[in-house]
Amino acid sequence: MARRVQIPTNNSALIAMIADEDTITGFLLAGVGNVDIRRKTNYLIVDNKTTVKQIEDAFKEFTTRDDIGIVLISQFVANMIRFLVDSYNSPVPAILEIPSKDHPYDPANDSVLSRVRYLFNTESVAGDRR
């Protein structure tokens, strides 16, 4: 069965960020920040006052915009909206979970790795070989 996903080529796609202040400051220094004419930014700073709803709304907005190629999200923030992140299936924008200062990267929580983890389950390998 042929199945084709159309992905428009984009020569200047943005990198969106949902992370803590220091991470966003650093990436803004690297020139990633974008503010459109409606004053909408391509980043959300997450602090102790940010609600889960705000994070969810930002994630949904960034993953539906067609001018964004990559969404960076701190892993501790991704854990707050884990269901939403794990159910995301499109190739573009790519969702990448990154470490933060206070929360090192944990491969067990990464959505890409958890999706492919079952391949390493010995029972499923033994079952296929019989």
Add this chain to the structure above:
Amino acid sequence: MEEIESDQLQSASHEEAKFKKEDEEGEDECTLQFLDSLDAYLTLVDSLSSSLRQGWFDLASARQSMGHTRISSKLFDHKAHSASTTVKVTELHIDNLSDGEKSIATEVEAQASTAISSDIQKERSKSSTLFGAMVSPKLRTAQVSFETALDKIVEMANARSSILTSFSQLELKKKSPS
């Protein structure tokens, strides 16, 4: 007559064995590609963590020398401006023929692009002037660390794409009848 039937049966079983071997070799190739992409992704995550740690450290040093109020999110530019660092997204098609079925997987390739090299210094100083005309050298080294982190991030995006593509190819091969 019986000999002809037996010959036909033998050649059919040889053909079947040949297809089975080609199928297994294809699956082995997919598995290798999958494992290579996974290894690359994990290595890149480790490298990214290292660049980010350096960046955070330099940012903290800059904050200490310049003062907390001079490096703050309150100083971010909220006027309309476009990003000087963007990503180029292209679609690669990979065709797989498997038992007469055709599957098309798409792999997304990302490449970071900044302004042309002669303008890079100009863009760098433009970004750092967010925090004032005279900034700590530590802020500039933090900027370089985060730029390095960006390169790693783009490679990670490509590795992620490769993992998901080879994973879906492997799943297809497992599901197709042998």
